Amino acid sequence: MTQRAAGAGDELAERRYEPVIGLEIHVQLKTRTKMFCGCELAFGEEPNTLTCPVCLGHPGTLPVLNAEAVHFGLMIGLALGCEIAPRSIFHRKNYFYPDLPKGYQISQYDIPLATGGRLGDVRIHRVHLEEDAAKLVHAGSSGRIHGAEASAVDFNRGGTPLVEIVTEPDIHSPQQAGEWLRLLRATLKRLGVSDVNMEEGSLRCDANVSIRPAGTATLGTKTELKNMNSFRFLERGIEAEIARQEEILRGGGAIEQETLHFDPATGSLSSLRSKEEAHDYRYFPEPDLVPIAPTDEMLARAREALPELPAARAERFERDLGLPAATAKLLAFRSELGDYFEEALAADSADAPALANWVTVELVPRLEDEDPFASKVKPRALARLVAMVSERSVSQSAAKEVLDVLAAEGGEPAAIVEQRGLGMAGANELGAIVERAIEANPKAAEEFRAGKQKAIGAIVGFVMRETQGRADGGEVNRLIREKLGA
Amino acid sequence: MSELLELSAAAAAERVRAGELSARELFELYRERAANEDLGAFLWVADEAPEVPADAPLCGVPVAVKDLFCVEGVPSTAASRILEGYRPPYTATAVERLIEAGAPVLGKTNMDEFAMGSSNENSGYGVVLNPWDRERVPGGSSGGSAAAVAAGLAPWAIGTDTGGSIRQPAALCGIVGLKPTYGAVSRYGMIAFASSLDQCGPLTRDVTDAALLLRHLVGRRDPCDSTHLEFPGEVSLPGAESLTGLRFGVWGLEEEGVEPGVAAACRAALARIEELGGAVEEIELPYAEHGLSAYYVIAPAEASANLARYDGVRYGARSLDGDLTSMYERTRAEGFGAEVKRRIMIGTYALSSGYYEAYYGRAQKVRTKIVESFRAAFEKVDFVVTPTSPTVAFKLGERTANPLAMYLSDYFTVPMSLAGIPAISIPAGLSDGLPVGLQIAGPPFSESRILDAAHALEQAIGFEGRRWR
Secondary structure, three states: OHHHHHHHHHHHHHOOEEEEEEEEEEEEOOOOEOOOOOOEOOOOOOOOOOOOOOOOOOOOOOOOOOHHHHHHHHHHHHHOOOEEOOOEOOEEEEOOOOOOOOOEEEEOOOOOOEEEEEEOOEEEEEEEEEEOOOEEEEEOOOOOOOOOOEEEEEOOOOOOEEEEEEEOOOEOOHHHHHHHHHHHHHHHHHHOOOOOOOOOOOEEEEEEEEEEEOOOOOOOOOEEEEOOOOHHHHHHHHHHHHHHHHHHHHOOOOOOOEEEEEEOOOOEEEEEEEOOOOOOOOOEEOOOOOOEOOOHHHHHHHHHOOOOOHHHHHHHHHHHHOOOHHHHHHHHHOHHHHHHHHHHHHHOOOOHHHHHHHHHHHHHHHOOOOOHHHOOOOHHHHHHHHHHHHOOOOOHHHHHHHHHHHHHHOOOHHHHHHHHOOOOOOHHHHHHHHHHHHHHOHHHHHHHHOOOHHHHHHHHHHHHHHHOOOOOHHHHHHHHHHHOOO | OHHHHOOOHHHHHHHHHOOOOOHHHHHHHHHHHHHOOOOOOEEEEOOOOOOOOOOOOOOOOOEEEEOOEOEOOEOOOOOOHHHOOOOOOOOOHHHHHHHHOOOOEEEEEOOOHHHOOOOOOOOOOOOOOEOOEOOEOOOOOOHHHHHHHHOOOOOEEEEEEOOOOOHHHHHHHOOEEEEOOOOOOOOOOEOOOOOOOOEEEEEEOOHHHHHHHHHHHOOOOOOOOOOOOOOOOOOOOOOOOOOOOOEEEEOOOOOOOOOHHHHHHHHHHHHHHHHOOOEEEEOOOOOHHHHHHHHHHHHHHHHHHHHHHOOOOOOOOOOOOOOHHHHHHHHHHHHOOHHHHHHHHHHHHHOOOOOHHHHHHHHHHHHHHHHHHHHHHHHHOOEEEEEOOOOOOOEOOOOOOOHHHHHHHHOOOHHHHHHOOOEEEEEEEEEOOEEEEEEEEOOOOOHHHHHHHHHHHHHHHOOOOOOOO
């Protein structure tokens, strides 16, 4: 009996689990003004300077919907392949908190702006519009409301337009969550509707996480993770939560439905509220607003505003330019990098895969700023350099030196090659060096003549050292063989 | 001086326009009366007459404003202790339009706290006495505005009507009160009670004054109120003397609870309608009898959210007591009166998960049915006529212990609010020396026609309503 029980325990302990993850993303829209009033939107202003009676929730004030926010919402819905609701409505979500001046948040509930859609390998459940809460500043060591000595409210952020994007639970690993969020971020950035900065909070991601025995189809009890304000924290938070849930299930326990707060400093998760403590938000239709009924003109305008999106761009890079998938993605998901690459490609006759490789492998580590256009290396200059490598007028390693100079000082690659004598060694020069190399390596020369192919390596090495990389390996090989009469 | 008091607002404006009266003198006359009144009608009175442009159409005839309207820098409390000391940083659109038209604010009038009540006894700042009988209520919630106009403390006033709050006090004080079509007057700056029902309108001595004041309340779309609608054309000043060709559908006169004196006064008014050439017939209004039940779900539900902002964080009263939750609880426990708390609790309950469909969802269905009832009625008749209130003004304290009896005061006015249609109350006569109101309702945006018919009837009835001393 005891043995059997232990056996069953082992089985439980060794069971493999599959994580099931869905994301809820809040995106602050980069509109000129707030969602329901005329206050300007800006980040980093003096607290409570961008406010008015409406966004402070004064008695008698009424919300008026921001048309630009609707336009951005429609763009996002269309970009994610969603169906736009012919008539969506706002609801009031009721709860008390000092960052919520009206005592309710105006959000969308059962009839959101857009539903159903897909981005990459993840289906989109819904996209809706709402307003952001104000920002609480807690004095005291904890930085959170619990244990704070005092709290102040900055209403500048209150009423910022938000789009909430909810995915289906189609994600199965922390890495996939991170990668997909990067794709979403790139897509939103490309749309130009948000700054999508996770540290500044213009892109915020919550994760719903559950696990189930691998190979089964039912969903386990999920928990909601909040406060993961970077890609790394998102992956770490989900990883920690999967580990926590696995440990509970392996120990024979049950997962409790709750909301968890991720502490990036310690990597730990603490409970914010349990299912019993969950709010009853008492949603009801917002009587102060009329439904959003997008006209054909509004939809056409949103459609026309859509640029080529990262997923499509990556596909085009791969298909039309022959870039490897990973490079194509890298360039497409960082849209400035993609733009830089395309500008360089248009500027010279450089080979696309080679140029892409130079941008992603060589240029990126040399960038001081995220934005490649801010670098001293002009797209045209990089393209010329890559073309020179292809034309064999400069070697790979010399070209890297040229790039160093370009990054530090700017300029034209040809002039730098000329100034610094980094061009390929000429035929006469190379011939002389090859002769010296053979003289310096009589043993290797003899062995090679005797048929030992590998022996040529020592002679080639000598030449390369002498030319400091300004010689083409193939050409050097050819010359040596010629001199040795092979 | 007393001769000036006899003038209707429209007549006073004419005098000023003709140069026979100075706007300043008129303002000072009423300012003096409002500042020294003893009915409890005013919560705040202006210090001095503001400058009014010479060509302003309302010629400086001052208006009393229900304390539900925000006026920049002026105490605006909705008669609630929770807003004690609050001075808004902006002015309501309705008030701004009247100021622009040349009707400066005379003062802020008392009311039921947050417009919740039918007797003005729910004010956080004391009751208002009915100038017809000082032991009786003026009605509510715009009780201060109604009493002020009836007692000659103001030439005219604005109030708000959510379920009868203009019409019922107008009836109980023997004056004219009009609730316009929902959306006709901007709600921006009107402290919200039930957003889908609240509507601003005039309380005046006669029908012509109501039309004149309404003309300047409505108009172009207010960009600050998404539910505001541009008024179709200008409100015409009434001039009809005959009701020939018009059909009046009577509803509710036989209902249990209508006082015999009220029914008699209404019947007399119906006889006048027929004398003027109008056709009177009984009509059915299916579901209207359930109006009150639906109203007392929808209005408290919306109120429970609208009043959540009074939390002590940003403005108004704050009772500090330990942590955040205690601050919320004490601020609201001390700041709100009993009726307001009752409605917040009803509304919160009705919206709760698991009860929403049974209460809020069903109430909205009843509301839709009532809209359809009126639509069907207006295919047969031009106007629907009812008593405004089932009773005349009741004694102070008579119904305070019985909220349901109090709610029944609005039995006849609530259906029109739910349907969003315009309705006027005009004095029909007296019952035991107390005024009886007759309500005339029409389809959306039929204000000019309602006013015209009401004017003809008003002339025929010849009600003598001046109650000032």
